[in-house]
Amino acid sequence: xxxxxxxxxxNTETIAVSKNSKNIYQQAIDTFSNFCRARSxxxxxYCTGCGAIELPPAMTSRFDMERLGIxxxxxxxxxxxxxxxxxxxxxxxxxxxxxxxQMQGPKYVIGxxxxxVNGGMYWQSYATAKVLSEYLPVDMYIAGxxxxxxxxxxxxxxxxxxxxxxxxxxWENYFKRYDYYLGxxxxxxxxxxxxxxxxxxxxxxxxxxxxxxxxxNTARLIKYTVEHDLTKLDAPLREKDSMTKRxxx
Amino acid sequence: xxxxxxxxxxxxxxxxxxxxxxxxxxGIEGNYALKVRVNGDKIVAAKADGxxxxxxxxKLMEGRLWIxxxxxxxxxxxxxxxxxxxxxxxxxxxxCQFEVPERANWLRVLQLxxxxxAAHLFTFGGHAATVGMYSNMFWGxxxxxxxxxxxxxxTGGRVYHMYxxxxxxxxxxxxxxxxxxxxxxxxxEKRLSDYDNLFFNNxxxxxxxxDTGILTPKQALSxxxxxxxxxxxxxxxxxxxxxxxxxxxxxxFDIATETAGDALARNLVRRKELAQSIYIVRQVIDYLKKDKxxxxxxQIPNPLAWKVPAGxxxxxxxxxxxxxxxxxxxxxxxxxxxxHVRGPSSMHAVQVLEKLVTGGRLEDVAQIMFSLDACPPExxx
Numbered sequence: 146x147x148x149x150x151x152x153x154x155x156n157t158e159t160i161a162v163s164k165n166s167k168n169i170y171q172q173a174i175d176t177f178s179n180f181c182r183a184r185s186x187x188x189x190x191y192c193t194g195c196g197a198i199e200l201p202p203a204m205t206s207r208f209d210m211e212r213l214g215i216x217x218x219x220x221x222x223x224x225x226x227x228x229x230x231x232x233x234x235x236x237x238x239x240x241x242x243x244x245x246x247q248m249q250g251p252k253y254v255i256g257x258x259x260x261x262v263n264g265g266m267y268w269q270s271y272a273t274a275k276v277l278s279e280y281l282p283v284d285m286y287i288a289g290x291x292x293x294x295x296x297x298x299x300x301x302x303x304x305x306x307x308x309x310x311x312x313x314x315x316w317e318n319y320f321k322r323y324d325y326y327l328g329x330x331x332x333x334x335x336x337x338x339x340x341x342x343x344x345x346x347x348x349x350x351x352x353x354x355x356x357x358x359x360x361x362n363t364a365r366l367i368k369y370t371v372e373h374d375l376t377k378l379d380a381p382l383r384e385k386d387s388m389t390k391r392x393x394x
Numbered sequence: 395x396x397x398x399x400x401x402x403x404x405x406x407x408x409x410x411x412x413x414x415x416x417x418x419x420x421g422i423e424g425n426y427a428l429k430v431r432v433n434g435d436k437i438v439a440a441k442a443d444g445x446x447x448x449x450x451x452x453k454l455m456e457g458r459l460w461i462x463x464x465x466x467x468x469x470x471x472x473x474x475x476x477x478x479x480x481x482x483x484x485x486x487x488x489x490c491q492f493e494v495p496e497r498a499n500w501l502r503v504l505q506l507x508x509x510x511x512a513a514h515l516f517t518f519g520g521h522a523a524t525v526g527m528y529s530n531m532f533w534g535x536x537x538x539x540x541x542x543x544x545x546x547x548x549t550g551g552r553v554y555h556m557y558x559x560x561x562x563x564x565x566x567x568x569x570x571x572x573x574x575x576x577x578x579x580x581x582x583e584k585r586l587s588d589y590d591n592l593f594f595n596n597x598x599x600x601x602x603x604x605d606t607g608i609l610t611p612k613q614a615l616s617x618x619x620x621x622x623x624x625x626x627x628x629x630x631x632x633x634x635x636x637x638x639x640x641x642x643x644x645x646x647f648d649i650a651t652e653t654a655g656d657a658l659a660r661n662l663v664r665r666k667e668l669a670q671s672i673y674i675v676r677q678v679i680d681y682l683k684k685d686k687x688x689x690x691x692x693q694i695p696n697p698l699a700w701k702v703p704a705g706x707x708x709x710x711x712x713x714x715x716x717x718x719x720x721x722x723x724x725x726x727x728x729x730x731x732x733x734h735v736r737g738p739s740s741m742h743a744v745q746v747l748e749k750l751v752t753g754g755r756l757e758d759v760a761q762i763m764f765s766l767d768a769c770p771p772e773x774x775x
Contacts, residue, residue, distance in 0.1 A: 191418045192425055194447065195771070198472045198553055201519075202542075205535045221418070234774075237425060237446045240417055266469060269457060272448045291553060 175311065182251070183308040186225045186301075187218035191244060194231020196258040196291045203294035215301055221247040226304075227281075231291070232260035232273045235333060238280060242330060245281055245319075246342040250351065252316045253284045253304060258291050265290060279329040282315035320348035324360035331362055339366055409433050415759060417446050423520060423763050424770035426743065428751070435756040442744045447774040455733045460486060460560070461697035463730065468554045470735060471772040473516050476509035477713035479558045484639060484709040485722040486560035489702050495689040497682070498562040499640040504678045505548075505557055506640075506711075507671045508575075511582070512541040513714035514664045514671075517767045521661060522593055524760040525602045530593045537585060544575055562691020572679045579672050586669065594665055603658035607750040607762040610655060617749070618741040621716025622667060623766055625651045626659040633712040647674050657758075657765035664767075701728055715739050715767050735775060743768030 167175070188210075192200070204210045204217055218224040221244045233241060245254065256277045259265035264275035277283055284307070287300040307313040319326060323344050331338050345363065348354040416427035427443040451470055455463050467482045468475035480502060487494060519534030542552045548567055549555035557564050593599055609619065611627040624631055630649045634642045650666030652659035694700070704726035710719040716738025723732040743766065750762050 189418075194425070195469060195472045195553075197424065201516075201535045202539050205532045207536050207539050219419075232449060234446060234448050236448070237417070240446070244418060266466065267449050267454065270449045270454055272450050293552060 179309050179311050182225075183305040184214045186215045186305070186308075187223060188215055188226045188228055189221055189224035189244065189248070190217045190219050191227065191229075191241070193229055193233050193237050193241065194258065194260060196230030199291050199294050199297060200228070200230060203297045208294040208298060210298065210301070213298070213301065213305070221245075222249060224248055225252060226301075227252065227254045229254065229256050229261050229277055229281075231258040232265065232267050232270075233277060234272050235274055238274045239334060242280065243340055246340055246344065250316050251308075251313070253308070253313055254281050254315070255300060255304065256283050256286045257297065257300075259288050260290075262286050262288055274333065280326060280333070282318040282326070284313050284315050317351075317353050320344065320351060320353035320358060321355045322357045323348065324357055324362050327366060328360075328362035331365065336365055337369060339370060410438055413756075416443075422760065423768060426768075426770035426773065428747070428759065428763075430751065430756070430759065432756055437751055437754055437756060437759070440748045440751045440759075442748050444744065444770070444774050447771045449775065451735060451775045452733050455730055457729065459698070459728055460700050460702055460730065463733075464559055465554075465556050468556065469771070470737065470775055471713070471715070471739075471769050472553070473769060474509055474513035474714045475554055476505050476558070477711045477718050479556065480506060481709050481711045481718055481720045482722075483558045483560045484711065485707050485720045486702060488707040488709060489705050489722065489724055490560065491703075492561045492692050492694075494562055494692060495687070496641070497566075497685055497687050498690045500678050500681050500685070501563045501567060501690065502558055503640055503642065503645070504567070504575075504675060504682070505545075505555070505563075507675045507678070508541055508544060510714045511668060511671050511675075512538045514668050515541075517664060517714075517764065518589070518593065518661065521657075521761065521764040522599070524764050525599055527593065527596070527598065530589070533585075533589070533592070537582065540578055540581070544571075544578060547571060547574070559691070559694075561694040564691075566688060566690050567682065569683060572682055575675065576679055579675060583669075583672055586665075589665070594662065600658060602758075602761065603661065603765065604654075604656060606657040606758050607754065607765060608654070608656045609746070609750065613749075614655070617746050619716070619746060620738050620741070621712065621714070621767075622650075622663045623660055623716065623742060623746075625649065626663045627655040628653040633710055633717055637710065639709075639711060645674055645677055657761055660765045660767075699728065701726060702730075710736075713738065715769055715772070716742065737769075737772040737775065739767075739769040739772040740775075742766040743770065743773045 202208055210216070227245055227248065229241065245252070256262065260267060260273070261277040264273065267273045268275065274280065285300055285304050287296055289296055304313060345354070345358060348358050410431055410433045413430050413432055414427060415430050416422035417425050422428070425446040427446065429441045429443055430437050431439040451466070455466060458466060463482065464479060467478045470478045515534040515538040519531035522528070522530035522534070545555055546552050548571060549557040549565065609623065609627055611629055614624050614627045614629065628651055630651045632649045633639070635649060647670050650663050650670060652662050702724045704724055706721070706723040708719060708721050710717055718738055719736040721734040721736070722730055725731040743763070747763055747766060747768065751759050754762065
């Protein structure tokens with residue numbers, strides 16, 4: 146496919162923004178918003194594998210996720226948590242990455258079932274992605290084949306505690322270390338892999354653009370987008386938009 | 395209006411547009427997608443888009459020992475895993491010429507029928523949710539959980555049990571456990587009238603489901619439809635009776651049929667099967683209580699050096715989705731030479747769903763998919 150990519154070890158510890166850079170009001174706002182955020186979580190309803198069968202009991206009357214303030218949500222843009230329930234085939238992983246990039250930060254990824262940790266039952270399968278954290282920043286794994294609803298709820302409660310303390314920041318890693326994630330994605334999907342979202346632009350917007358955001362892999366992506374002139378794709382839409390505005394005048 | 399102010403409205407050549415229905419969609423059953431071409435809300439064409447759950451089972455099974463595959467096969471269909479291990483075990487027993495004890499066969503029927511009840515409750519719930527009736531979904535999932543508790547007490551696993559092995563079953567079931575199952579069946583029988591009131595006799599459901607996704611007997615036969623979907627067309631075919639395996643020939647049960655062939659009929663068949671399954675489990679409990687033998691499996695060779703004699707076999711069982719078959723070829727080695735799985739859902743969710751959805755309306759897509767009870771992991775395997 147292409148040259149061997151140096152697979153770096155995935156350092157899940159986030160580079161915490163030093164608190165000294167924020168003044169006391171900002172810190173108070175952060176604490177308050179983390180408190181609120183942990184008590185109102187929306188889980189994206191995307192069933193990728195077997196583990197999805199244990200979510201209906203966890204969500205409905207017997208185990209009742211809603212008493213913790215967690216509800217299923219059907220659209221990625223309004224969701225906070227992306228639950229990857231089980232093995233992720235390569236075809237699904239493309240959709241998962243597209244979905245993840247549509248979600249608005251702060252966003253959290255939970256890998257349920259052993260298959261997301263190391264391939265699990267399908268470690269020798271040609272069709273599945275083995276380690277999820279190579280492609281997306283994962284906040285928490287819930288191991289088991291499959292984990293019981295109690296385990297899912299315990300995992301979610303631990304995530305709530307993490308959010309409240311302000312420690313669940315691995316979504317920032319996707320911007321800070323985009324080159325690493327993109328490299329692994331390219332390794333799987335080929336050099337032409339690209340998504341509609343401009344992650345580097347978003348990284349600058351969130352002030353998360355760092356030294357590891359760019360590298361050989363992002364250079365390959367930028368070269369591809371410039372060569373194929375992907376920026377032109379939405380040009381007709383823009384023209385149409387300006388025409389309608391002119392018509393109104 | 396002055397002529398110079400008038401601008402003729404120009405429509406595009408066609409109002410049709412393509413809509414991706416899934417894989418991340420609340421109305422789709424699992425990780426599966428349909429590409430539908432719609433004109434307004436009328437569906438002009440539909441194309442099934444599977445492969446999101448493909449793991450390559452048939453290849454994976456060739457790389458594992460015969461005993462390791464017992465843990466792998468139930469993963470083929472997640473909501474109803476017991477028939478998978480059952481069908482695999484029947485195939486290996488056929489190749490090895492095992493004499494399975496009588497008690498083991500009855501214990502297996504107990505598992506199969508409880509699994510069928512659980513799968514049907516789950517399907518009702520899903521179908522009810524697609525027509526906007528969420529209470530029934532909550533009830534169905536809660537009642538299914540009680541059966542999962544029984545599974546856990548009997549086998550140690552909630553969803554995947556690996557209880558049936560070639561040559562017999564792993565554990566015996568005691569009298570106390572049978573009493574608990576008996577109590578659960580009493581409870582479920584009481585609940586059936588509640589389900590009738592809430593769902594099956596509900597005007598909302600009947601009006602939505604009647605004449606939706608009609609399947610004629612001729613179409614059903616030519617498209618490879620099996621199971622409750624076939625019986626809803628009026629054709630009383632059931633592997634349990636017509637090609638009896640285990641001890642189904644000693645059990646008294648009716649084959650539920652309907653004649654309309656629409657989404658309503660398919661659900662009513664499942665509703666009748668639920669009552670039949672409860673009736674079957676009661677007979678099994680009676681037998682197991684009377685039977686005093688403790689012999690639950692025959693002698694099997696050392697599992698780590700287990701060589702199955704060369705040969706090929708085709709076994710089939712009736713799962714809650716339809717006819718499930720395994721074609722197993724052995725060359726006398728420690729691993730299967732070739733395994734082919736014939737899952738019922740791969741017919742229902744691809745060719746049948748595409749054709750039933752076409753010409754219908756967008757809001758009925760989810761309903762038709764749930765009424766066919768297609769299981770995406772089994773489609774892709």
